[in-house]
Amino acid sequence: MNIERRLVRKDSLEKLFDILRQNKKTVFAPVMKNGKASFKPVGSFSSIAEDYIQTTQSSKEVIFPRVEKFLDYEKNGKEVSIKGFDYQSVTETVLWGVRPCDTIGFGTLNSIFNWDFKDEIFNARLSKTIILSFSCNKSDDYCFCTSVGGNPGSTAGSDILFTKLGADGDYLAEVVTEKGQAIVALASELFEKTESVEKEKFLANVPVKFNQEEIRKKLEKFFKSSQWVEQSLKCLGCGACAFVCPTCACFDIQDDAHGKIGSRMRCWDSCGYSQFTVHTSGHNPRSVQSQRWRQRIMHKFSYMPERLSVYGCTGCGRCSRACPADMNILEHLISIQEVKI
Amino acid sequence: MIDSLYMPYLMRIEKITCEAPGVKTFMLKFVNEEDQNNFAFKAGQFGEYSVFGEGESTFCIASSPTRKGYIECTFRQSGKVTNALAGCEEGSVIGFRGPYGNIFPLDEWKGKNILFIAGGIALPPMRCVIWNALDTRENFKDITIVYGAKSVNDLVYKNELKEWEIRDDVRLVTTVDPGGETPDWKGEVGFVPSIVEKIAPSAENTVAVVCGPPVMIKFTFPVLAKLGFRDENVFTTLENRMKCGFGKCGHCNVGKVYVCKDGPVFTQAQLKELPDEY
Numbered sequence: 269m270n271i272e273r274r275l276v277r278k279d280s281l282e283k284l285f286d287i288l289r290q291n292k293k294t295v296f297a298p299v300m301k302n303g304k305a306s307f308k309p310v311g312s313f314s315s316i317a318e319d320y321i322q323t324t325q326s327s328k329e330v331i332f333p334r335v336e337k338f339l340d341y342e343k344n345g346k347e348v349s350i351k352g353f354d355y356q357s358v359t360e361t362v363l364w365g366v367r368p369c370d371t372i373g374f375g376t377l378n379s380i381f382n383w384d385f386k387d388e389i390f391n392a393r394l395s396k397t398i399i400l401s402f403s404c405n406k407s408d409d410y411c412f413c414t415s416v417g418g419n420p421g422s423t424a425g426s427d428i429l430f431t432k433l434g435a436d437g438d439y440l441a442e443v444v445t446e447k448g449q450a451i452v453a454l455a456s457e458l459f460e461k462t463e464s465v466e467k468e469k470f471l472a473n474v475p476v477k478f479n480q481e482e483i484r485k486k487l488e489k490f491f492k493s494s495q496w497v498e499q500s501l502k503c504l505g506c507g508a509c510a511f512v513c514p515t516c517a518c519f520d521i522q523d524d525a526h527g528k529i530g531s532r533m534r535c536w537d538s539c540g541y542s543q544f545t546v547h548t549s550g551h552n553p554r555s556v557q558s559q560r561w562r563q564r565i566m567h568k569f570s571y572m573p574e575r576l577s578v579y580g581c582t583g584c585g586r587c588s589r590a591c592p593a594d595m596n597i598l599e600h601l602i603s604i605q606e607v608k609i
Numbered sequence: 610m611i612d613s614l615y616m617p618y619l620m621r622i623e624k625i626t627c628e629a630p631g632v633k634t635f636m637l638k639f640v641n642e643e644d645q646n647n648f649a650f651k652a653g654q655f656g657e658y659s660v661f662g663e664g665e666s667t668f669c670i671a672s673s674p675t676r677k678g679y680i681e682c683t684f685r686q687s688g689k690v691t692n693a694l695a696g697c698e699e700g701s702v703i704g705f706r707g708p709y710g711n712i713f714p715l716d717e718w719k720g721k722n723i724l725f726i727a728g729g730i731a732l733p734p735m736r737c738v739i740w741n742a743l744d745t746r747e748n749f750k751d752i753t754i755v756y757g758a759k760s761v762n763d764l765v766y767k768n769e770l771k772e773w774e775i776r777d778d779v780r781l782v783t784t785v786d787p788g789g790e791t792p793d794w795k796g797e798v799g800f801v802p803s804i805v806e807k808i809a810p811s812a813e814n815t816v817a818v819v820c821g822p823p824v825m826i827k828f829t830f831p832v833l834a835k836l837g838f839r840d841e842n843v844f845t846t847l848e849n850r851m852k853c854g855f856g857k858c859g860h861c862n863v864g865k866v867y868v869c870k871d872g873p874v875f876t877q878a879q880l881k882e883l884p885d886e887y
Contacts (some may be wrong), residue, residue: 338615341661348661348702353613384870385855388613491884518859521615521852525662532615532661537852539859545850545886548688551823553849553863553886563862563886571865 271423272443274452275462276430281439282313287455288362293398296330297364298323307363316365321408322584326514327363327370331393332377334511336534338389338521343528358392366401369413369584371425373514374399379576380517398447403431407472410585412598415478418583420471427451431467440465477598478605480569480579487570489609491562499600500561502593507538509564509587509597515580518544539563565600614855617659617704618644623679625699628765629758631686632730633695634671638679640702649708650674652715652741653734653846653874656707657854658682659690660697666690667851669873670708671733673740680705683733683765709854710873713738713818713844715748722751724810726829728801728821729758732765734846734873735820739773746778753780753810757801757825760789782808802828805836812837818844830877840878847873847887863887 276284288295289311298305298317305320307327341350378394381387404411404420413419423429427448431440441459443452452459510516520537524530537544540560546552554560568580581597588596619640626634639645651674659665666688672681686695697703715738723742727735742749754773758764764783773781784797784804797804801821810817817838819829826845833843849861849868861868863886880887 338613343661346698346701348619348704350616350619350661350704352616381857383856385614385857387857389615517857519852520858521665523659523662523664530662532659532664534615537858537860539862544860547848547850548691549822559886566864567859567862571862574865 269445272449272452273462273465274441274443274459275465276439276441276458276460278436278438280458281430284451284455284458285313285316285364287458288364288451291360291454293360293362295362295364296327307365310364321404321406321411322367322369322586322589324586324590325512326373326584326586327366328373328377328514330361330363331374331397332381332390332517334536336389337531338533340531341529353389355388355392358396360396360398361393362398362400364400366399366426367404367584368401368420368422368424368426368429369411369418369582370514371399371401371429372418372422372582373584374425376515376572376578376580376582377517379572379578380515383576398451399425399427400451401426401429403429403467403470404472404474405432405470407474408585410588410596410598411472411474411583412477412585413583414474414476415598415601416480416579416581416583420474421467431470433465433467433470437470440467474583478601480581483569483601483604484573484579486604486607486609487566490604490607491566493607495600495603495607496562497558499603500558500595502595503540503557503561504593505540505542505557505560506592507540508590508592509595510538510540511536512586512590514582514584514586515568539567565597565604569601614853615706617657617665617706618648619702620680620705622697622699622701622703625697628683628767629763631695632683632765633686634681634683634733634766635694635697635703636672636679636681637703637705645678650680651708651712652738653713654708654710655734655854655869655873656680656682656705656709657851658684658694659704659706660693661704663693664690665704665706665852666694667854669734669737669846671736673737673744675741675744683730683736685730706854710869711871713741713846713874715741715745718742718816719748720814721749722753722811722813722815723749724815724817725752725754725756726801726805726817726819726821727754727756728825729763730765731820731822731825732756735818736766736769738818743776743779750814751780752778753782753808755782755784755801755805755808757784757786757797757799757804758789759786761785761791761794763789800828801825802832805829806832809836812839812842816842816844820846833877840881841876843877844874845877845880847875849873849887
């Protein structure tokens with residue numbers, strides 16, 4: 269569908285928030301605590317953080333929770349009864365204040381969870397989530413969305429994208445999907461008709477740092493490079509990069525037992541962990557950290573584009589911000605680009 | 610209620626067979642008859658077996674699709690879930706998700722000789738194909754099975770080995786590692802790759818299926834190459850760590866391949882295209 273453009277007065281955002289709450293929607297929005305913004309269910313507009321470049325965690329948790337229960341079981345002697353996922357528990361949720369680098373990530377997750385078998389649990393959450401994103405008007409040195417196909421004002425993956433027009437200005441609302449239109453219909457008086465607005469000058473400037481197509485081609489011949497060892501010497505294998513990433517979707521399946529009853533659930537995992545690939549025999553195909561760092565980069569920039577036709581990186585820069593050893597994915601990608609093969 | 614991909618079938622353990630120290634075979638039947646009627650699989654596929662409260666574990670379906678009404682799995686007690694499975698009694702209910710993965714292309718092997726080479730606990734993934742081939746014996750020419758284990762005691766499916774020994778439409782060569790033989794052992798003594806070299810099966814119109822520990826596979830492939838087997842006629846099944854079984858959890862990703870989706874069955878030619886991460 270064509271993107272509809274509307275103007276939302278700066279005072280109207282709070283009214284929109286209240287209308288969403290009155291419609292019994294759970295609203296997740298960035299909340300500031302100890303100088304860090306993170307997505308929380310919020311009850312009042314005033315608790316929503318405004319002045320942040322990026323939340324520490326991506327918003328993927330709302331649609332792909334860190335721990336998600338698949339089933340409950342009950343044992344009775346040799347017998348077992350099981351109860352599957354409770355789809356009724358998935359209620360309409362609004363994600364408010366998401367950055368474009370997160371919204372693009374939902375498309376990537378969608379490819380991972382549906383490229384072959386359809387993951388009904390992921391799909392139930394995605395279809396019940398309304399994504400109201402906000403363009404970036406500032407960035408930092410970790411940001412590189414423009415190098416991986418995104419930009420600070422990208423509408424991809426959003427239902428409505430808001431762009432603040434100037435420091436104390438009103439908002440341009442770009443209504444991207446039918447879900448977005450439904451929100452406009454709920455609060456039509458707040459979405460005023462507008463002439464065409466030049467939003468680009470209000471967006472953060474994120475220079476292009478590398479060409480991902482070039483990197484993808486280089487990686488095809490880069491598997492045995494000594495760079496993997498050099499670049500990963502600092503890696504602690506802590507997995508923080510995967511946990512903050514908006515597109516990392518690797519998971520483990522574990523049981524949680526409490527006597528005769530218990531549940532089975534999916535939990536976030538990371539290819540950076542030494543246990544990720546270890547066989548029961550003790551044989552580990554990726555036994556050293558450099559192989560695991562290589563897997564992370566290869567998976568995102570070579571295997572996924574080849575296999576799923578999407579790149580596994582949105583350029584949000586969270587992995588570099590979160591790394592306790594100060595590894596920087598952007599620096600590594602640039603150094604791969606500079607290598608002559 | 611819409612079932613999710615992660616919901617297992619409930620399976621009852623009909624029969625437990627102790628195969629070797631720490632190795633058991635379960636015969637499993639669907640608790641729900643409707644599940645049984647809708648279930649179909651092919652040789653080479655695998656599943657996720659679970660003890661509720663302990664977790665899931667990945668192994669192949671060890672019985673042949675020609676044997677209807679049940680499935681079997683054979684496992685060695687070695688981790689959390691397999692230890693819990695080993696503690697189950699006949700009549701207990703466990704979980705099973707599957708079948709997943711690709712298959713051994715038995716249809717394409719019609720009219721050919723099949724050479725099976727297995728080591729230790731890797732006979733179970735091959736047993737499915739062996740019985741499938743034997744149950745449709747007219748489709749194939751010579752069938753040879755080379756099977757080795759550390760010791761006589763470690764050989765699995767001892768009753769079936771006897772049965773294959775007696776049958777005149779299959780050639781069975783069993784071997785144990787040097788030092789693993791008993792005084793009355795009548796089979797070969799030596800490592801699997803050297804026994805294959807010794808019996809020197811013809812590569813002419815033959816496909817080879819090789820399953821075993823990495824070290825056995827590593828030394829068997831060159832022997833087969835020397836005997837004239839082409840890489841695309843040598844098959845194996847990979848055993849990467851897996852969680853979901855259908856290409857989402859990321860654990861079994863090797864290069865562009867998901868072992869659970871594109872495998873677990875691969876030819877030697879396909880493996881040569883992959884990074885050495887299996």
